[in-house]
Amino acid sequence: MTRRDSVRLVAGSTLLAGCTIPHHAPTAAELSGAMPMIDAPIVLATWNHGKPATERALAELAAGHSALDAAERGVMVVESECPDRSVGLQGWPDRDGIVTLDAAIMDDTGRSGAVACVRGVAHPIALARRVMDRTPHALLVGPGAEAFARSEGLHTGARPLDPEQERAWREWLRERQYSPRANSENHDTIGMVVRDAKGRMAASCTTSGLAWKMHGRVGDSPLVGAGLYVDPKAGAAVCTGLGEVVMRKLTSCIAVERLRSGASPAEACRDALHRLVEAGPLAANVQVGLIVLAKDGTHAAGALQPGFTYALGTAAGVTLHEAPAVA
Numbered sequence: 183m184t185r186r187d188s189v190r191l192v193a194g195s196t197l198l199a200g201c202t203i204p205h206h207a208p209t210a211a212e213l214s215g216a217m218p219m220i221d222a223p224i225v226l227a228t229w230n231h232g233k234p235a236t237e238r239a240l241a242e243l244a245a246g247h248s249a250l251d252a253a254e255r256g257v258m259v260v261e262s263e264c265p266d267r268s269v270g271l272q273g274w275p276d277r278d279g280i281v282t283l284d285a286a287i288m289d290d291t292g293r294s295g296a297v298a299c300v301r302g303v304a305h306p307i308a309l310a311r312r313v314m315d316r317t318p319h320a321l322l323v324g325p326g327a328e329a330f331a332r333s334e335g336l337h338t339g340a341r342p343l344d345p346e347q348e349r350a351w352r353e354w355l356r357e358r359q360y361s362p363r364a365n366s367e368n369h370d371t372i373g374m375v376v377r378d379a380k381g382r383m384a385a386s387c388t389t390s391g392l393a394w395k396m397h398g399r400v401g402d403s404p405l406v407g408a409g410l411y412v413d414p415k416a417g418a419a420v421c422t423g424l425g426e427v428v429m430r431k432l433t434s435c436i437a438v439e440r441l442r443s444g445a446s447p448a449e450a451c452r453d454a455l456h457r458l459v460e461a462g463p464l465a466a467n468v469q470v471g472l473i474v475l476a477k478d479g480t481h482a483a484g485a486l487q488p489g490f491t492y493a494l495g496t497a498a499g500v501t502l503h504e505a506p507a508v509a
């Protein structure tokens with residue numbers, strides 16, 4: 183099987199062993215992404231922690247909320263509780279022992295909001311939404327973003343590292359080795375794409391970024407076109423993985439632009455990921471995962487390497503899958 187073939191099979195990826203199969207399992211055609219689910223809500227989110235986030239997003243949609251609300255509130259679940267320490271204030275700190283967070287949200291009217299390198303904000307995705315809704319800007323960073331959070335009542339105040347963060351940081355300080363690992367807790371951003379029953383689409387990303395990053399480092403997650411992208415004529419995409427790779431190639435935008443040119447989600451996924459490696463193979467420790475949702479509800483996912491998991495949520499329930507690798 184060629185690399186291209188393996189990406190074509192992306193949406194036929196296996197359900198993960200040990201994961202709960204919904205009572206009303208989606209049909210093979212739905213899982214394959216081959217059958218558009220018009221007027222049916224659909225949510226996809228990155229990694230295993232995408233499952234509780236997707237459940238929350240589906241609940242928001244079932245309650246009549248918009249794709250944008252679902253994309254915001256879904257990922258808030260992981261901002262509140264992220265056992266792998268890659269999202270929210272529980273995330274691993276940077277080299278200076280400081281937790282800084284990045285987040286972005288975008289809808290299909292071309293509006294977006296983002297925050298980067300913020301401290302003391304429990305829900306950076308909510309702050310990103312406020313940037314979108316209540317400021318003339320698209321991205322606020324650092325102390326300016328924190329001041330805005332205070333004015334919006336979203337700043338939760340400085341908090342010391344918890345014992346596990348403190349222990350892990352002090353352990354890291356002993357060696358001071360900086361080497362991101364593929365599929366590790368180092369870069370397990372939550373990214374989500376949503377299409378509601380009215381056909382509206384939205385995307386969201388939130389992360390504590392790379393563990394042990396330099397202070398001030400910002401990844402792809404808060405950058406429109408890199409970590410997320412939505413186009414009303416085409417669809418939506420989100421990325422996870424090593425931000426330095428994604429932000430140089432605008433992987434989410436490339437995928438959505440391919441949809442706009444008539445490619446299927448699997449083709450768009452394949453093409454955007456191949457763009458990352460066309461100049462040559464990347465280091466073995468580089469992982470990038472991509473989820474693509476077309477406006478008709480068809481979808482696909484892929485990654486540079488095995489190990490990228492994602493959640494798929496439909497009216498039938500939420501299932502976890504592993505995306506095939508293309509490099």
Ligand code: GLY
Pocket residue numbers: 369371389390391392400401402403421422423424425426
């Ligand atoms: N993809 C998340 C990051 O690199 O920060």
